[in-house]
Amino acid sequence: MADEAELRRLYDVHANALYAYLLNLTRNESDSHDILQDVFCHVALHHDAVAKAREERAFLLRMAYNAFVDTTRRRHARELREQSFAQESVGLFEQAAQADEAVFRRELEAAMGELPVEQRSVVHLRLWEELTFDEIGTLMQIPPDTAASRYRYGIDKLRDRLRHLYDEIK
Amino acid sequence: MNGMNSEQFEDYLRRQPLRGTPPGWRRKILAEAANASSARARSGSSGRWAKVLVGWMWPRPIAWAALATAWVVILVLNQLAAPTPDESARASAGAAVAEANLQLLGRLDELDVAADTAPVRPRSAPESKSPDQGMLEWPETPIASQT
Numbered sequence: 001m002a003d004e005a006e007l008r009r010l011y012d013v014h015a016n017a018l019y020a021y022l023l024n025l026t027r028n029e030s031d032s033h034d035i036l037q038d039v040f041c042h043v044a045l046h047h048d049a050v051a052k053a054r055e056e057r058a059f060l061l062r063m064a065y066n067a068f069v070d071t072t073r074r075r076h077a078r079e080l081r082e083q084s085f086a087q088e089s090v091g092l093f094e095q096a097a098q099a100d101e102a103v104f105r106r107e108l109e110a111a112m113g114e115l116p117v118e119q120r121s122v123v124h125l126r127l128w129e130e131l132t133f134d135e136i137g138t139l140m141q142i143p144p145d146t147a148a149s150r151y152r153y154g155i156d157k158l159r160d161r162l163r164h165l166y167d168e169i170k
Numbered sequence: 171m172n173g174m175n176s177e178q179f180e181d182y183l184r185r186q187p188l189r190g191t192p193p194g195w196r197r198k199i200l201a202e203a204a205n206a207s208s209a210r211a212r213s214g215s216s217g218r219w220a221k222v223l224v225g226w227m228w229p230r231p232i233a234w235a236a237l238a239t240a241w242v243v244i245l246v247l248n249q250l251a252a253p254t255p256d257e258s259a260r261a262s263a264g265a266a267v268a269e270a271n272l273q274l275l276g277r278l279d280e281l282d283v284a285a286d287t288a289p290v291r292p293r294s295a296p297e298s299k300s301p302d303q304g305m306l307e308w309p310e311t312p313i314a315s316q317t
Binding site: 004007008011012015016017019020023029033036037040041043044045091092093094104105108127128130155158159166169170 | 183186187188195198199203207
């Protein structure tokens, strides 16, 4: 079991990344909170596994993904939940100082929400966690090639959706 | 592609800063985690005793046999000590009789108390018997025997 100082350290180092990932998956702040709490309770009870992990962040992201999958399974309405998650705006990104950046972030969040959750997860892990496809494959328990193809599909959709805004900014 | 470089686009996406955890979550989540940890520690102490017991007994088959024998003896004694249906029927009948007796005693007590608290009435004069009445009660002697 982890002592409190170790839990605090893990929270300070990883909580923001886990929260952003969960928020992108669930599209719901309350669900993200519940899953994040489950993750840290699990860490408190099974700290040995975290300590033995080669990549602490990747291990915790995997725990968060598994907890998300369990949560959606438990609700017996996974498809409905994912659709409703995707339609909600939750403030995934920080507030932008400039108006065109704010519009881009809002549209990016909406575009991410339109992706199937498996593609959304891969895109998030690749872009903002900078994981390799091998690492993403391990985390989501899929072959690396599948992770790569999901990423390409996701990025293509984002590019099509955001092309006009991106061209204006650039 | 309209001059839209894929790598540049991905880099631009990557530079969009994600929002951090809301303030106040840290304390709450860490407190919950600490609670979960301490609850496990509490429940773990009984588990440790079980582990110690198993660790001590596992290499000692005689200890296991003694434990099993003790359980068998306890079960047998328990069976022997249990009343038969006949005995329990008798016991319940006896209990019913005892109950009825108690109720009777209770009524008698009530009667005694009522008698003690009743107002004292002046006693009537003792009945004096007239000589005639005495004679009448006397057994008649047959005349034949007098003669």
